[in-house]
Each structure stands twice: as structure tokens, then as C-alpha cells.
């Protein structure tokens with residue numbers, strides 16, 4: 001819900017530990033709640049029935065702003081990223097069947113397939129799911145992961161699952177981790193890539209950090225907190241690190257301009273960015289992204 005009166009302090013319940021949380025600041029009209037017990041920071045904007053359809057419309061993947069300026073141009077980088085993460089899992093297990101949650105256009109799936117994995121994607125955006133099926137030939141279930149029915153998952157148990165740039169967007173992250181736990185075989189693996197709100201970059205940018213972007217982004221994690229969430233959901237953390245990411249300047253520029261849009265000075269400072277060629281790929285070295293692999297223990 002958007003906050004109308006900034007003088008009224010709102011409270012909410014932490015979706016991770018159930019403790020009381022109070023709103024700590026407002027971003028784009030949405031209160032962000034800090035848990036009084038664990039390190040979780042969250043926004044409760046995802047409760048509307050049409051949240052997923054509204055936020056992950058085609059515009060999210062093509063329209064810039066807080067989403068992507070043109071998701072499809074990331075194809076090569078995302079296929080490489082999928083192959084790299086497959087390499088991480090392959091150090092622990094022989095390639096088997098993997099569930100890619102929030103699979104978008106299927107590029108990361110394709111990378112896993114290059115390294116021997118059989119993949120199934122789950123993607124709420126119809127255009128992306130159809131692109132993945134028709135253009136890449138990968139298997140995709142169209143819909144929200146939370147709505148996945150038992151008869152959609154007759155391929156389960158899976159040997160592994162991924163949440164790459166997805167966990168921050170889920171409305172109920174703890175329930176999703178438990179749902180994944182149930183879909184994995186004993187000792188199966190879960191690979192997560194997400195953002196670190198305690199990273200130096202996040203601290204330097206403060207409230208203007210590009211990941212403070214509700215209502216698309218709803219949850220903000222720290223490494224320590226995510227590790228305890230995984231342990232509480234029946235996983236043991238076995239490996240972690242920072243990814244080498246390549247992003248297109250178009251997407252980086254779009255995110256920076258979106259972050260600075262609220263002030264006149266920010267808009268003026270961001271205006272030369274419009275002149276940068278958008279297709280150019282650059283390494284993303286800000287250090288605020290991390291990955292973690294959990295293994296199912298029970």
C-alpha cells in the first residue's frame with residue numbers, strides 16, 4: 001500500500017521471522033519496513049491480486065525505468081551467466097534436472113543446458129515465456145511460481161533449482177523457499193543470486209541505491225540474513241561468491257536515471273547519460289550482488 005501521510009508511523013509483520021516491523025522510510029510512495037528482530041527490510045506492496053501481472057508486464061522487460069531497457073539484448077551475457085552457474089553446481093553434482101524460477105526469456109536456462117542440465121523454467125510474463133518456448137526451444141511453465149500446482153510439477157523431484165535475481169521480487173520469500181525445498185530431491189541444490197543491502201555500494205548510495213525500487217523489488221537481504229533464512233528452510237549453505245556480470249550500458253543508464261529521477265539536481269546530473277551508446281556491454285563491478293548455494297539437508 002502507498003503511504004498517504006508521512007507523519008503516521010505504520011507497522012507490519014516481518015515475512016521472515018514474524019516479528020514487528022516499523023516503516024523506516026518512504027520510497028516512491030511505498031513505506032519500507034525494517035524488522036525489529038532479524039535484518040530483513042521489506043515493502044508490503046505485493047499484496048494486491050494483480051501485482052504480478054501489473055509489475056511484470058511487457059513494459060518491465062522493455063520499458064526501462066526500474067526494470068530492463070531491452071531484456072532481449074542481454075541474451076549472450078545471460079547465457080554465459082547460466083553456463084557459469086551451471087559450472088558452480090557441476091562441482092557438487094552430476095547435471096540432472098533443474099527448475100529455473102523466474103526464467104524470463106530462457107537465456108539462463110540455455111546456459112544450464114549447454115552444461116548438461118535438463119531445464120524447466122517458470123515465468124509469469126507470457127511474452128517472455130512464449131519467446132523462451134518458441135525461439136529457444138526450452139521448456140517453460142507460464143505462471144507465478146507461488147501458483148504452481150502439483151500437477152504442473154510432475155517432473156519433480158528436481159536435482160536443483162535457481163532463484164537468479166528473483167528472491168527480492170517474491171511476495172512471500174519464506175514460503176517460496178519451503179516450496180522449493182519440497183520440490184527438490186534429498187540433498188538437492190538451490191542457487192540464489194541477489195543483492196546485498198549492506199554492501200559498500202548500497203551504503204554509499206543510501207536511499208538512492210538502485211535496488212530500492214518498489215513495487216517491483218519488495219525484499220532486501222544481507223548475506224548473513226539470507227544464510228539464516230536458508231538454514232531455517234532446511235538448507236545448508238555450501239558455497240557463495242560474487243558474480244562477474246556484464247550489463248549493457250542501456251540498462252545501467254536506465255537504472256541510474258530512474259534512481260535520480262526524484263530531484264531536479266539528479267535529473268540534471270543524469271541528463272548527459274542519454275548520450276551514451278546503449279548497446280555497449282560493460283563489466284558490473286559494484287560488488288553489491290552475491291550468489292549462494294544451499295543444499296537440502298532434510
Ligand SMILES: [Zn+2]
Nearest residue numbers: 014017035038
Ligand atoms: Zn524479521
